[in-house]
Amino acid sequence: MSVFTAPKGIPEYFPPNSAAFLAVREKLVGAARRAGYGYVELPIFEDTTLFARGVGESTDVVTKEMYTFADRGGRSVTLRPEGTAGVMRAVIEHGLDRGQLPVKLYYAGPFFRYERPQAGRYRQLQQVGVEAIGVDDPALDAEVIAIADTGFRDLGLSGYRLEITSLGDASCRPQYRAELQDFLRKLPLDDETRQRAEINPLRVLDDKRPDVRELLADAPLMVDHLSPECREHYEQVKGHLTDLGVKFVENPRMVRGLDYYTKTTFEFVHDGLGAQSGIGGGGRYDGLMAELGGQPLSGVGFGLGVDRTLLACEVEGVTPGDTARCDVFCVPLGDAAKARLVALAGQLRARGVRVDLAYGGKGLKGAMKAADRSGARFALVVGERDLAEGNAQLKELSTGEQRALPLDGAVTGVLRALGGSDT
Structure with a gap:
């Protein structure tokens, strides 16, 4: 019989490690x-x-990495390689830009790029992103960057750095582009x-080959060719970041992999991850909405890699999330005890307690092993003698301490033991 395996280059998360994945994602979206x-x-x-128009037809994403196929109607469709273009399409299609501005949205989920799989570089990657659309305000740029920084700090990460620069706009980039091309020729x-x-x-400035980087040592930099308006915008962004307590370093050679970025551009880097050191990044994209057929409104946003952030947590020894599947594990000894504990489990779940139960007629020894593996704080044990006496045994698994609870008041007793309200 053939054995099926997951597609190459796609990470999977399952208990108990999936708890950390969920915690990383929740901390990142919570800040938004x-x-x-x-x-x-x-x-x-x-x-x-x-994606061809929104991301840029000359980018590696479009030319080399997209999963593109014809559907049954003969239409060319692509698994989303990034989030910003899709958000902009949704804003335009549903008229969100006709209401209060800025439109502030966040998203989370899988994205797809055909790349050579390696640690931190996957064909199905998980991201959290935000987009703030409709207002060109340096304070909004700083807010977006601070949200990402807050998410990383909420996880307990400290070994990363924020790099920022400005890529200018249509008022100054064409002149710089011409000068850079003259240099490269x-x-x-x-x-x-x-x-x-x-x-x-x-994009040549982003070349990672050492011999090419050596040739580019004296290349002109965009940050030295900013218009007065772009320069002022950049200075204000840095000032707001300082006011927000967000530490940063300037990297004038930064080039993001997507064509739509203008003005503020940033990346969060964690050197503990090796070659795939970026854990998130983004910037401003002032011409993207008009390029996609909408109003000429500006926007700023980021995409944060959940997979890479989880790897950064592992490097720093940070354990996000609670790996316990439940708070209470019910251990019935006999059919009558099971019927009573099934009902008790339902009552406790209705009060917000995570409860599991030993199914399948396990004996006491096997059921207690299952309780330990669940990560529960307490085991609630009921046998025939307990039923006759109208009690249940509540055992704290970390200490072995055990006490009897009246079955009629078991819900109240468990809530009190967990430190919650019994009302």
């Missing part, structure tokens, strides 16, 4: 909710043209890199 962002659920696949680049320099010269 506290800043007034509402949730948007996006399609897993969309029209291929949306004089270098002994290979044919593929030279072609990239003609299509999107900024």
Whole structure:
């Protein structure tokens, strides 16, 4: 018989490790909710043209990494490689930009890129993202960056750094682009890199090869060619970050992998992850909505990698989340005891207590082992003698301490033992 396995390059999360994955995602989205962002659920696949136009046809994402296929109607669709283009499409389609601005949204879920699988680089990657659309305000840029920083700090991470720069806008980037192309044309680049320099010269600055990086040591930098307006915008962003207590370092050579970024651009880097050190990043994208057929409104946002953030937690020895599956594990000894504990479990769950039960007629020894594996704080044991006496035995698994509770008041007794309200 053949044995099925998960597709290559796709991480899976299951108990008890899935508790940490869920905790990472919840901390990251929690910071967004506290800043007034509402949730948007996006399609897993969309029209291929949306990503080609929104992400940039010259990017590696579009040219090399997208999962694109024809559906049964012959339409070209693509599994979403990133979130911003889909959010912008939803904002335009549903008229969210016609109401109060900025439109503040967050999302979470899987995204897909065909890449060579390695630690922290997956074909199905999990992300949390936010987008603030409709207002060009440096304070909003700082808010978005601070949300990401807060999420990482809420998890207990400390070994990362925030790198920021400005990529200018249409008022200054064309002149810089021409100067950079002139510089690159004089270098002994290979044919593929030279072609990239003609299509999107900024992407050449992101080349990781040591010999190419050495050639680029004296390349002109965008941050030195900002217009007065872009310079002022950048200075205000840095000032607001300082006011918010967000530490950062400037990286004038930063180039993000997507074409739509303008002005503020940032990345969170964790050197403990090796080559795949980025745990999140984003920036402003002032022309994207108009490119996708909407109003000429600005936007700013980020995407944070849940998988990589979880790896960063492991590197730092941070354990997010509670791996316990339940608070109370019920151990029935006999059918009559099971009937009583099934009802008690339902009553406790209705009061917000996580409860599991030993199913399948396990004996006391096997059931107590299952209780230990569940991570429960208490075992609630009922046998024939307990039923006759009208009691249940509540055992604290970490200490072995055990006491009797009246069955009629077992719900109140368990709630008190857990430190909760019994009303």
